[in-house]
Amino acid sequence: MEAKLYYTAPTDEQFDELKAKALEIWESYEEPYRSEKADYVRTVGNVKDNFMHLVAMFDIFNQRKLAKALSDETKKAVRERMLDGGAPEYIIPF
Numbered sequence: 029m030e031a032k033l034y035y036t037a038p039t040d041e042q043f044d045e046l047k048a049k050a051l052e053i054w055e056s057y058e059e060p061y062r063s064e065k066a067d068y069v070r071t072v073g074n075v076k077d078n079f080m081h082l083v084a085m086f087d088i089f090n091q092r093k094l095a096k097a098l099s100d101e102t103k104k105a106v107r108e109r110m111l112d113g114g115a116p117e118y119i120i121p122f
Contacts, residue, residue, distance in 0.1 A: 032112065033108055036076075037079060038105045043074035045098060046083070046094075049094055051066055091122075104122075
C-alpha cells in the first residue's frame with residue numbers, strides 16, 4: 029500500500045502552527061544549526077510533504093518538544109501522516 033496522506037499537505041492553519049513552533053525550537057539553538065534550519069523553515073511552503081519534512085528535521089527529543097507545543101488537531105494531522113508513512117505507533121510522539 030502506497031502512503032498517500034503522508035505526501036498530502038495539511039490545512040494552512042495546521043501548517044502555519046507547526047511551522048511557527050518548529051521555528052521557535054530552531055531559534056533556541058546556537059549556531060551553526062540555528063540559521064540554516066530557521067532560514068529553511070521560514071521559506072518552506074505548504075505543499076506536498078513539507079509538513080512532514082518539518083517534523084523529520086528533528087530528533088525524537090525535539091519531536092516530543094514540538095508535539096507538546098501543538099494543538100490536538102495539528103498533532104492528529106502529524107500522527108495520521110506518520111502512521112500512513114509506515115512509522116510504528118510506539119515511536120510516534122504526536
